[in-house]
Amino acid sequence: MMIAILQFLGTNCEYDMEYAFSLLGAKTKIVWHKETELPKDTRLVVIPGGFSYGDYLRSGAIARFSPIMKAVVEFANNGGYVLGICNGFQILLESGLLPGAMKRNTNLHFISKDSNLKVIHNTNIFLSKFQQGDIVRIPIAHADGNYYIDDDGLKSLQDNAQILLEYVENPNGSLGNIAGICNKQKNVFGLMPHPERAVEKVLGQDIGLKMLEGFLKVL
Structure with missing residues (x-):
């Protein structure tokens, strides 16, 4: 189980994510975007942060067409767990595995800082170790983190407990302070903050491990 x-070309968080899961004793494998199949014993796919294809056209728009993404979409549609972080979230939006879209931050600048987040729904494997209303502090680093969805889409997110995390102080203009969401089936998750950058006390906090630890249930 792995x-x-x-x-992808331009990702920069795959080794951070590999290290984070190693702290939890999980087996991982880095899969190049030109591969057409996932490892046979895959139980979770992680799409890490970075700048796939230099964020040309739109963040995640080109990576969405990489060969491996066809396998990821099939994996997700069959109930497999998928986690996208930052650029990974953007790729999930572009691929249609999550609803909505990302726009440029309202201040038009790249933002890199720690951000307080509120846990909105914990009825999912990702946040199952948290209580609703918990406040966690996780780093963010993005230029296109301004989440948008139309009114009907927002109501659907709210009605189906798909909003995972909200910013306590909105750094990017994201609609409804949304920092992370999941799909209706609660097997595909996307968030802009980087839990893999908050896994050791020496880094300031290790609360990110508690997030990732939820996925150990499927391994």
């Missing part, structure tokens, strides 16, 4: 961590 975790497949995708690697």
